[in-house]
Amino acid sequence: MVKKFISEDEIPFYTRVFNFISLALLAATWIVPLMAYDALPETVPSHFNLRGEVDGYGNKVLVFLIPVIATFTTGILWFVMNTKNPYFRKFRKPGPYQIQLSEQAQYRVLSTTNLLTALLFLIVEVTMVESARTAIVPSYFFIIFVICGLLIILPLVEAFRSK
Template sequence: MKTGRPKINVPLEGLDIILDILSATLLILLIAYTALSYSELPDRIPSHFNARGEVDGYSEKSMLWLLPALGIVMFIGLYFINKFPHLHNYMVNITEENALKNYRFSTRIVRFANLFVMLIFGVIAYNIVESSKGNISNIDSWFLPLVIGSSIMLPIILLIYQNKINK
């Protein structure tokens, strides 16, 4: 794909490194938690929760490995997408003058998305395991509103910030 955009190396800053480390740590913790909890689980585990956090679907416990597997694929995919910021979508024309700040902003968004996905997968895995053990979860009171609210507010904030850096 030819974009005509400059291909520059975006140097990592401290926040970028911290975000990558946190995402990788959460992924490792997700895998470890799943592995350590797996033998204690019954053959059928909760696999779907309604909006109130009540279990309304069950699956075989092997399905719990789907979250770490998807987490690995997502982590690797988002990590490598960041290697090619000139291929990301932008709402402004990318030039030599504004490439670095827009590429840095775009790669940072992807890093935050990676962290957000790992965090969501971790919370879901924890909720599934705890529900399988018969423990009551309080996920219904905050999880869904947080995810929906973040999904609405973050793009708005990002658009405002992108307009600010490109003035």
């Protein structure tokens, strides 16, 4: 039996909200391609360069690749977040650049990371579907870079905030 990382009463309310939103975003990542699949052309964009231009195409079945990867990634984060396993969390001897966090702080960092990861996958999926339907990359493509930055910054802020 897997031990829980922290008890239910130790989870802050906003972290519960983050977890719920993460699940909703993951569900939306599956709903978008399911609803749009019949209207998509046989060839869809599969890769975008840094300028937001399509530089790779594939079969329209590829629209389901992002939800599969998103489910796998958020599933791993969910497992790590909810499992008490010393190899996932404890440093044997903290070095000068390692931060020792409480279990609640580690849970918050992983919850924030999970939320941003689910959001990133949803935006990539919507961008892929919209560019396939309209043959134009949506103007909100730059948001992907903002979320990638937040994926780096927010967990660090959360870690330092709870030190």
